[in-house]
Amino acid sequence: MIRKIQNQFTIGDVARMAGIDSRVLRTWEERGEIPEARRNGSNHRVYSFDEARSIVRLSAGDQHRRIAIVNQKGGVGKTTTTFSLAGALAARGRKVLAIDLDPQANLSASLGIELEDQDSSIEDVFVNDDFAAADAVRTTRFPGLYCLPARPRLAGVEIKIFDAFLRETILDRKLTPLHDEYDFILIDCPPNLSLVTVNALVSCQEALVPIEAQTYSIKAISDLTNTVALIRSRLDRGIALRFLPTKIDGRMKVAGEILDAIRGGLKNRVLPSIRTDANLVRCPMLRAPAAFAFPASKGARDYDRIAALLVQEQGPPAVDA
Numbered sequence: 001m002i003r004k005i006q007n008q009f010t011i012g013d014v015a016r017m018a019g020i021d022s023r024v025l026r027t028w029e030e031r032g033e034i035p036e037a038r039r040n041g042s043n044h045r046v047y048s049f050d051e052a053r054s055i056v057r058l059s060a061g062d063q064h065r066r067i068a069i070v071n072q073k074g075g076v077g078k079t080t081t082t083f084s085l086a087g088a089l090a091a092r093g094r095k096v097l098a099i100d101l102d103p104q105a106n107l108s109a110s111l112g113i114e115l116e117d118q119d120s121s122i123e124d125v126f127v128n129d130d131f132a133a134a135d136a137v138r139t140t141r142f143p144g145l146y147c148l149p150a151r152p153r154l155a156g157v158e159i160k161i162f163d164a165f166l167r168e169t170i171l172d173r174k175l176t177p178l179h180d181e182y183d184f185i186l187i188d189c190p191p192n193l194s195l196v197t198v199n200a201l202v203s204c205q206e207a208l209v210p211i212e213a214q215t216y217s218i219k220a221i222s223d224l225t226n227t228v229a230l231i232r233s234r235l236d237r238g239i240a241l242r243f244l245p246t247k248i249d250g251r252m253k254v255a256g257e258i259l260d261a262i263r264g265g266l267k268n269r270v271l272p273s274i275r276t277d278a279n280l281v282r283c284p285m286l287r288a289p290a291a292f293a294f295p296a297s298k299g300a301r302d303y304d305r306i307a308a309l310l311v312q313e314q315g316p317p318a319v320d321a
């Protein structure tokens with residue numbers, strides 16, 4: 001007997017095929033990114049096979065990008081960017097792993113992850129040779145969004161890995177088995193250029209550097225650029241650096257002037273800015289990224305613009321871009 005070939009797919013079918021939440025599909029439909037589903041004889045909303053296939057391909061995107069969110073200056077918006085961008089990408093149907101490399105563990109807490117003593121964390125990934133990174137990955141309440149959490153003990157990791165063999169590439173080796181698993185891996189770095197931060201850079205093809213106009217420092221950017229150049233020359237890893245102005249207050253004339261100067265210096269490597277938005281400050285307490293907590297807010301829209309840009313690129317930018 002020949003099995004009946006399915007030629008109509010419900011929204012639920014397509015969502016499952018694409019590995020995304022059906023709510024995501026409805027949002028895409030509203031935005032006109034995919035065709036509107038038709039009603040079949042039993043009044044179910046369905047897609048044809050070709051439509052279903054194109055949606056699945058749209059959602060899969062086959063990118064597998066790894067992005068370090070880095071700046072040794074404190075308080076510039078690294079964690080906010082990792083958290084909000086991870087949320088924006090997941091809301092767009094991507095499978096995202098947010099890795100917390102900061103002993104402050106703000107990112108983990110913002111995603112609602114509180115570790116018990118026996119729970120594993122990124123520290124185990126660094127210090128135990130036999131420990132697989134996948135074993136520390138946690139789900140979150142949000143479809144498509146996963147977290148590899150940190151705990152305060154991470155502060156001691158620097159010392160523990162100082163004498164390790166190939167110590168700059170520990171994280172890179174540990175993350176390799178996860179590359180195909182996620183569309184995006186985002187790494188929130190601590191506010192320094194330590195060995196842990198170098199491990200993050202080495203494991204990524206690109207880095208996003210949040211910069212705050214008020215605290216912008218040419219020295220900090222040149223130190224970071226030098227570190228990236230060293231990684232390239234000594235370890236043969238090219239990392240595409242791009243800058244993300246954060247906490248931009250349109251009413252402050254001086255912020256605009258500094259921003260112009262930054263754009264003048266860094267040219268096409270500066271991404272569209274993130275405006276100051278109190279909703280972004282509230283999100284960690286609500287344990288939900290802006291895309292889910294306040295989808296219509298300035299902050300959510302600004303980060304969604306960056307997510308849209310990344311998704312459209314279909315791959316990391318050229319290293320010298």
Ligand SMILES: Nc1ncnc2c1ncn2[C@@H]1O[C@H](COP(=O)(O)OP(=O)(O)OP(=O)(O)O)[C@@H](O)[C@H]1O
Nearest residue numbers: 074075076077078079080191247275276277280281
């Ligand atoms: N666009 C924004 N609008 C308003 N507040 C923001 C924005 N971005 C970040 N903040 C706030 O600025 C503070 C510092 O942000 P965040 O913690 O993301 O910086 P960080 O670079 O991760 O800091 P650290 O170096 O300590 O890890 C936080 O209180 C955060 O809520």
Ligand SMILES: [Mg+2]
Nearest residue numbers: 078079102106
């Ligand atoms: Mg932080």
